[in-house]
Amino acid sequence: xxxxxxxxxxxxxxxxxxxxxxxxxxxxxxxxxxxxxxxxxxxxxxxxxxxxxxxxxxxxxxxxxxxxxxxxxxxxxxxxxxxxxxxxxxxxxxxxxxxxxxxxxxxxxxxxxxxxxxxxxxxxxxxxxxxxxxxxxxxxxxxxxxxxxxxxxxxxxxxxxxxxxxxxxxxxxxxxxxxxxxxxxxxxxxxxxxxxxxxxxxxxxxxxxxxxxxxxxxxxxxxxxxxxxxxxxxxxxxxxxxxxxxxxxxxxxxxxxxxxxxxxxxxxxxxxxxxxxxxxxxxxxxxxxxxxxxxxxxxxxxxxxxxxxxxxxxxxxxxxxxxxxxxxxxxxxxxxxxxxxxxxxxxxxxxxxxxxxxxxxxxxxx
Numbered sequence: 001x002x003x004x005x006x007x008x009x010x011x012x013x014x015x016x017x018x019x020x021x022x023x024x025x026x027x028x029x030x031x032x033x034x035x036x037x038x039x040x041x042x043x044x045x046x047x048x049x050x051x052x053x054x055x056x057x058x059x060x061x062x063x064x065x066x067x068x069x070x071x072x073x074x075x076x077x078x079x080x081x082x083x084x085x086x087x088x089x090x091x092x093x094x095x096x097x098x099x100x101x102x103x104x105x106x107x108x109x110x111x112x113x114x115x116x117x118x119x120x121x122x123x124x125x126x127x128x129x130x131x132x133x134x135x136x137x138x139x140x141x142x143x144x145x146x147x148x149x150x151x152x153x154x155x156x157x158x159x160x161x162x163x164x165x166x167x168x169x170x171x172x173x174x175x176x177x178x179x180x181x182x183x184x185x186x187x188x189x190x191x192x193x194x195x196x197x198x199x200x201x202x203x204x205x206x207x208x209x210x211x212x213x214x215x216x217x218x219x220x221x222x223x224x225x226x227x228x229x230x231x232x233x234x235x236x237x238x239x240x241x242x243x244x245x246x247x248x249x250x251x252x253x254x255x256x257x258x259x260x261x262x263x264x265x266x267x268x269x270x271x272x273x274x275x276x277x278x279x280x281x282x283x284x285x286x287x288x289x290x291x292x293x294x295x296x297x298x299x300x301x302x303x304x305x306x307x308x309x310x311x312x313x314x315x316x317x318x319x320x321x322x323x324x325x326x327x328x329x330x331x332x333x334x335x336x337x338x339x340x341x342x343x344x345x346x347x348x349x350x351x352x353x354x355x356x357x358x359x360x361x362x363x364x365x366x
Contacts, residue, residue, distance in 0.1 A: 011111070011133045018127060022329050033327050039354055041345040042331040044169070044308045046230030048282060050265065051275040054231065057268035058261050069260035076263050079270055080238055084210055089243040092250060093258045097198060097222040097237030098124060104161060104220065105132045106252035108192055114158040118146040120171050120336050122196065125163040134160070144171040144302050144310070148183040155191060162187065165196040166207065170333055170343040172304035177207040184212055184219075192245070193219045199306035201228040201276060202283055216242050227307065228279050229269040234262035283307045286346040293356045297363060307346045313363070316342045322362045328355055
């Protein structure tokens, strides 16, 4: 009998299916735990949940769940555009900002092309590139920092896309405005630069990449409602770019790619500044606490700038398993070639303290 792999696109053999943070429900089933007692600090979710205003708006929107959504997301795109001082034509919605990565692949990648990303950058960039038959050039990250000059040196005539997550996931490191400006002044016009800013709202003094959109440069800036806005389960994000580039991406978009409940929830979330501020306060306080505790434990870590911290625990998978048995889910990083490390999301202070107490016991037992 013929193998299905003889029929499938050959590059798919090279792809490992993306493994997200372990779900609470799966952990409860496997270990016989009460789901309500499990602390999930694996996926950089908002510990406070969605905005109350978003919750109310989504409940009301359920009454129209029998109707198709606005395919282009006019109201949400217009509101995002006004907030960012760009035109609605500069904005496109995605089923999570991850879907926009797929748009970019459809629009710009062919077999044999190159993309550039930093070592330890979000693994989905490589998965997307591979699925379109493109090669990913991974630039080394000294001290877990992205090397923009190294990325410039890696550009070839085959380079189509460069992915620059800022802050980077999973390392949590941040690029400065000065380094970004230098980088953008040297990137060839034929190369599209993708700034992935999923954690933008957690920053005190974020770099301004939208200036390059207003200048008409070939860049795309990704943002999401999954993190600070607490709508990860709704799968909604967006991209900002020059109007002609966004027009190209629209041609790759499936009809009704973002559901109406997500659009309504995101629109209400944008208008709830109090929830955003409280989320940032809780995350800032929690991240400072985790930094302090890791220092006291003499556990090496990379100081975070978003809502997670990357910590060297010696054997990431073993510590993940030990914490899991105590009902705490963190993210082991072997898939990023960081087997000694785990990524820990900032939770509520109660969750953070529980994590530290259990981690102390695990470290003592090593």
